[in-house]
Amino acid sequence: xxxxxxxxxxxxxxxxxxxxxxxxxxxxxxxxxxxxxxxxxxxxxxxxxxxxxxxxxxxxxxxxxxxxxxxxxxxxxxxxxxxxxxxxxxxxxxxxxxxxxxxxxxxxxxxxxxxxxxxxxxxxxxxxxxxxxxxxxxxxxxxxxxxxxxxxxxxxxxxxxxxxxxxxxxxxxxxxxxxxxxxxxxxxxxxxxxxxxxxxxxxxxxxxxxxxxxxxxxxxxxxxxxxxxxxxxxxxxxxxxxxxxxxxxxxxxxxxxxxxxxxxxxxxxxxxxxxxxxxxxxxxxxxxxxxxxxxxxxxxxxxxxxxxxxxxxxxxxxxxxxxxxx
Amino acid sequence: xxxxxxxxxxxxxxxxxxxxxxxxxxxxxxxxxxxxxxxxxxxxxxxxxxxxxxxxxxxxxxxxxxxxxxxxxxxxxxxxxxxxxxxxxxxxxxxxxxxxxxxxxxxxxxxxxxxxxxxxxxxxxxxxxxxxxxxxxxxxxxxxxxxxxxxxxxxxxxxxxxxxxxxxxxxxxxxxxxxxxxxxxxxxxxxxxxxxxxxxxxxxxxxxxxxxxxxx
Ligand SMILES: Cc1cc2nc3c(=O)[nH]c(=O)nc-3n(C[C@H](O)[C@H](O)[C@H](O)COP(=O)(O)OP(=O)(O)OC[C@H]3O[C@@H](n4cnc5c(N)ncnc54)[C@H](O)[C@@H]3O)c2cc1C
Ligand code: FES
Ligand code: FES
Numbered sequence: 001x002x003x004x005x006x007x008x009x010x011x012x013x014x015x016x017x018x019x020x021x022x023x024x025x026x027x028x029x030x031x032x033x034x035x036x037x038x039x040x041x042x043x044x045x046x047x048x049x050x051x052x053x054x055x056x057x058x059x060x061x062x063x064x065x066x067x068x069x070x071x072x073x074x075x076x077x078x079x080x081x082x083x084x085x086x087x088x089x090x091x092x093x094x095x096x097x098x099x100x101x102x103x104x105x106x107x108x109x110x111x112x113x114x115x116x117x118x119x120x121x122x123x124x125x126x127x128x129x130x131x132x133x134x135x136x137x138x139x140x141x142x143x144x145x146x147x148x149x150x151x152x153x154x155x156x157x158x159x160x161x162x163x164x165x166x167x168x169x170x171x172x173x174x175x176x177x178x179x180x181x182x183x184x185x186x187x188x189x190x191x192x193x194x195x196x197x198x199x200x201x202x203x204x205x206x207x208x209x210x211x212x213x214x215x216x217x218x219x220x221x222x223x224x225x226x227x228x229x230x231x232x233x234x235x236x237x238x239x240x241x242x243x244x245x246x247x248x249x250x251x252x253x254x255x256x257x258x259x260x261x262x263x264x265x266x267x268x269x270x271x272x273x274x275x276x277x278x279x280x281x282x283x284x285x286x287x288x289x290x291x292x293x294x295x296x297x298x299x300x301x302x303x304x305x306x307x308x309x310x311x312x313x314x315x316x317x318x319x320x321x322x323x324x325x326x
Numbered sequence: 327x328x329x330x331x332x333x334x335x336x337x338x339x340x341x342x343x344x345x346x347x348x349x350x351x352x353x354x355x356x357x358x359x360x361x362x363x364x365x366x367x368x369x370x371x372x373x374x375x376x377x378x379x380x381x382x383x384x385x386x387x388x389x390x391x392x393x394x395x396x397x398x399x400x401x402x403x404x405x406x407x408x409x410x411x412x413x414x415x416x417x418x419x420x421x422x423x424x425x426x427x428x429x430x431x432x433x434x435x436x437x438x439x440x441x442x443x444x445x446x447x448x449x450x451x452x453x454x455x456x457x458x459x460x461x462x463x464x465x466x467x468x469x470x471x472x473x474x475x476x477x478x479x480x481x482x483x484x485x486x487x488x489x490x491x492x493x494x495x496x497x498x499x500x501x502x503x504x505x506x507x508x509x510x511x512x513x514x515x516x517x518x519x520x521x522x523x524x525x526x527x528x529x530x531x532x533x534x535x536x537x538x539x540x541x542x
Binding site: 001003004005006008026029030033034037046048050097098099100101103233234235 | 444452
């Protein structure tokens with residue numbers, strides 16, 4: 001690990017000053033400390049933001065749910081409002097990492113977490129994300145866990161977060177605070193596809209701080225849930241996953257919010273699947289025909305071809321679990 | 327009752343612990359020797375072995391910070407190299423070697439400790455961040471000679487083979503019971519999944535947690 005200076009900040013102004021000066025924010029530290037130890041990350045200054053007042057979950061007047069950036073994963077998952085209004089969020093969180101890590105890690109840090117691609121983590125391997133221009137060892141390497149959607153010739157790694165898949169499905173907004181004030185970014189624009197600049201991962205400006213993630217109000221009743229498929233039953237990242245939220249009234253699907261994880265370079269929203277469902281009545285054949293669209297545009301690599309079929313089945317199963325039949 | 331220990335300075339972490347390159351067998355042995363042989367009174371760890379000459383220059387005057395925390399009821403104030411993990415602070419500077427280093431990356435749970443009553447991975451926790459924190463390690467669970475009920479349950483249920491994961495399992499189990507995630511063997515399994523056991527003692531570990539949670 002490279003040496004670094006350490007400062008603790010107690011208000012957002014102090015944090016922004018430190019951030020503008022090149023300081024790196026540290027929240028739970030579960031991504032950052034790990035990658036610093038591997039020397040993948042080499043910040044010169046750590047700015048400890050854990051004392052900032054960003055640890056609340058509130059319901060805004062218009063019904064939107066705001067989760068503060070420093071809310072721990074465990075706290076968000078256990079929060080009564082989250083459990084009742086958005087089971088898809090609490091399920092995604094409780095299927096993430098371990099109880100220990102969820103006690104440490106924050107919502108802001110979670111959506112900022114970096115890929116688990118082994119070549120990215122191995123500083124002796126070629127990786128355009130870590131070292132732009134060096135190449136992508138995964139493209140023709142062992143790429144079983146890698147992405148089939150949103151990839152480029154420069155990078156094929158997945159975004160590993162589970163709760164980010166729920167946020168993508170629900171069309172959350174990321175609240176940011178920077179030297180020039182506050183702004184909001186739709187979740188779909190917050191995490192960036194690799195293209196030819198895989199080292200640019202978020203639409204975050206220098207020194208900007210995530211203050212909250214906001215879930216817009218959705219029509220009620222809303223049924224939702226998260227399904228995660230992995231190599232072992234727990235404490236493992238997703239091979240595929242599906243976040244599904246459905247609003248059914250009068251026996252007809254009026255709203256559908258669907259995204260997939262483990263398959264995309266970013267959490268993968270599935271608008272074609274959503275479109276297939278709107279205006280239809282829940283049925284086995286509807287789930288199957290809608291889910292058949294889930295892997296449209298997929299580009300499989302040598303070792304992850306199985307994900308194409310697995311993705312469709314994951315989406316189909318989760319549609320059935322959330323939507324039932326009839 | 328909390329006792330106060332004199333302040334001590336902690337030199338930079340050893341190369342084997344913190345350098346980027348995988349520790350060679352030689353640096354590993356060198357470090358182990360230092361741990362065994364050069365620990366002096368007051369928690370000062372002298373004779374740091376630097377494995378990597380590149381690290382040596384960088385580490386000449388590495389930024390350090392003072393931090394005061396309570397470990398198993400004892401208040402301690404130390405100056406640590408900012409890079410020091412809580413796990414290394416406990417094991418190499420406070421001589422509390424119960425918490426184990428398995429993966430050093432959050433992926434095994436061998437280093438599990440309680441911080442302010444909640445289970446955390448000590449390997450991913452920077453010591454400098456623990457100002458005023460209350461840390462409980464496996465050494466702090468027993469009441470004198472009276473084992474913590476979960477320690478006793480691990481013996482009763484024979485819930486280990488090599489024992490390397492056991493301190494982490496026990497501390498994690500204490501957290502799990504406190505959180506109330508013990509309503510069925512399945513629930514215990516899921517909420518204890520952050521602790522890997524290479525010897526595969528899971529069935530008995532679940533029984534030990536069940537026994538202590540009062541379910542039988
Ligand atoms: C063994 C293991 C298994 C895991 N399994 C899963 C899993 O199954 N599913 C899953 O989703 N995740 C998993 N994770 C990842 C884990 O959830 C993330 O490491 C965690 O959520 C990161 O949050 P943090 O608060 O610890 O972030 P930190 O490590 O503190 O920060 C991460 C990054 O975010 C930046 N940052 C943090 N907060 C802010 C903010 N408010 N504003 C701007 N920038 C900020 C930091 O500068 C840093 O770059 C796993 C991790 C480990 C180690
Ligand atoms: S040593 Fe900390 S989790 Fe493995
Ligand atoms: S008893 Fe050997 S690793 Fe668990």
